[in-house]
Amino acid sequence: MTASALPSRLSAAPLLLAVTACGAVALWLALDPSLGRLLLEWLPYLARGFAMNILISVLAMALGTLAGIVLGAMELAPVRLVRAAAIAYVQVFRNAPHLVLIFATTYIFPFEIVAFGHYVPFPDWVKAVIGLAIPASAHTAEITRGALQSIPTPQWDAAKGLGFSRIEALRFIILPQCLRRALPPWMNLYASICMGTALASLVGVHELLHAATDASTAVSRTDFTVLTYVTVLFAFFLFCYPVSRLTQRLERRLAR
Amino acid sequence: MQDAIRGFIALAGQVGLNFDFLASPFELRMWLDGMGTTLVLVALTLPLSLAGGVVLAAALTSGRPWLAGPARAYVELTRNTPTLVQLMFTVLVVNMLISQALGGAQNNPFGAYFWLVAVVSLHVAAFHAEALRGGIEAVPAATVEAARGLGFSRLEVLRVVELPLALRTALPAIVNNLVNLVKLTTIGYAVAVNEITYASLMIWTQRDNVVELMIVLLLFFSLINLAVARIGAFVERRLAVPGFGQ
DSSP states (O other), X not given: OOTTHHHHHHTHHHHHHHHHHHHHHHHHHHHOHHHHHHHHHHHHHHHHHHHHHHHHHHHHHHHHHHHHHHHHHHTTOSSHHHHXXXXXXXXXXXXXXXXXXXXXXXXXSOSEEEETTEEEEXXXXXXXXXXXXXXXXXXXXXXXXXXXXXXXXXXXXXXXXXXXXXXXXXXXXXXXXHHHHHHHHHHHHHXXXXXXXXXXXXXXXXXXXXXXXXXXXXXXXXXXHHHHHHHHHHHHHHHHHHHHHHXXXXXXXXXO | OHHHHHHHHHHHHHTTOOOGGGGSHHHHHHHHHHHHHXXXXXXXXXXXXXXHHHHHHHHHTSOOHHHHHHHHHXXXXXXXXXXXXXXXXXXXXXXXXXXXXXXXXXXXXXXXXXXHXXXXXXXXXXXXXXXXXXXXXXXXXXXXXXXXXXXXXXXXXXXXXXXXXXXXXXXXXXXXXXXXXXXXXXGGGGGTOOOHHHHHHXXXXXXXXXXXXXXXXXXXXXXXXXXXXXXXXXXXXXXXXXXXOO
16 A cells, blocks of 8 residues: 555545535436526525635735745844744734634724725725734744745855845745745645635625525525535535645645 | 722723723623633543544545545545534534424434534544544554554554554644644634633623733633643653654
8 A cells, every 4th residue: 555546546535525416416406496596596696705705815815925924034033022023923823713813803993994084994804804814924924934944054154155135035045945845834724714714704794604694594495505505515615625635736746 | 809800900991901891790700601611612622523533544544445435525525614614504404404304493402512512523533534644654564564464453453553653643733733623612603602702702792892802812712722732742742752753
């Protein structure tokens, strides 16, 4: 039994599951055409909800990555105070539940901001983006720190010898090399943040889970409720599973 | 005790933090109950997730397609869908179907609390299983063959040879999963289980002291997770076999 042969052979199982589930749903819809019509009617509504999940996850990840790279570099800064502040931030927010952080941003931030005498609304979904960007930044900081530490120290000396400042060496020599090592855990983090977007439904953001609740309440048919939630599960699965497969492939390539 | 609480409220008030709710026995009780519920949830789900992880890992590495296939499908489905969606699915769909089958919600023995414990432990079990599977596959084939040659059955090899070694390699990942498990208990809020997040929200909607309770929440989870990480590191040191791993 070789380690590489087993997972590739077994990876057929989820595919089989997906095919079986789709087949079962298709059969179910064929038996009751009114159910299929209802689903078709509500599908655009659900899709708009899912688009919100993807929007939140992409923005939260972009914000979190930018902040996390800076924080990760700060964790290794030569100044002790900078180091301590970054480490404390990472420790607290890596250990905090995503839901708690979404609540924090939702309830602490005002619902509108006064800018140049104008009231600019501060929508809930933007607060959810910030709420998820905080843990994303803490995790990215750890990933960055780990990757930075994996680069042999003589490289820093060599960069110094070539006349690079510490920040320049970090930006042009060390960070680009970190990318390869940091990519798989970063993609794992993206999948985790993407699944975290479902939590935004609890603070009233109109995303997929929220849309599903709306749909099942509006139609109020048992079979439709079952079908709607199965659809939600599969929407997330179809989006996150390819990401996780790709991550595994990259990890295996890196391990070789 | 009362004096100490009053003293603390006054002290917090001086630095601009509103902890007035501590003076209300009802709210104080609810808040402490919330902390207790979170701790009980962690104490319940943690061993359950480990047990589920071992069973799933055994199924994944059994080499029998009828056992490994469904286990693999379950692991992938669980790992790639949000825990909150799984919880809502079980509470709103599975629980409803059970109620219907039993002829009414009053006959249904399962409540939100049951589903929360089940979903969180089985979700984290899938992550444990992946970590353990990696560890089991890393056990040298010669070691397994030697054990088989000594007359150990497949299950005995798993129990006395593969799992003990796999546990050691998988421990860092397992501790990571357990930190995640502690954080996942907060989704109990969605099904009105009175854990600490739910209790805090009930208080701050009345008192408008979000920042104060948020500080306590962050400290509370940091402390639990610090304890989990410390215990994990301790177990790792205790179990370390000289010359194995690293």
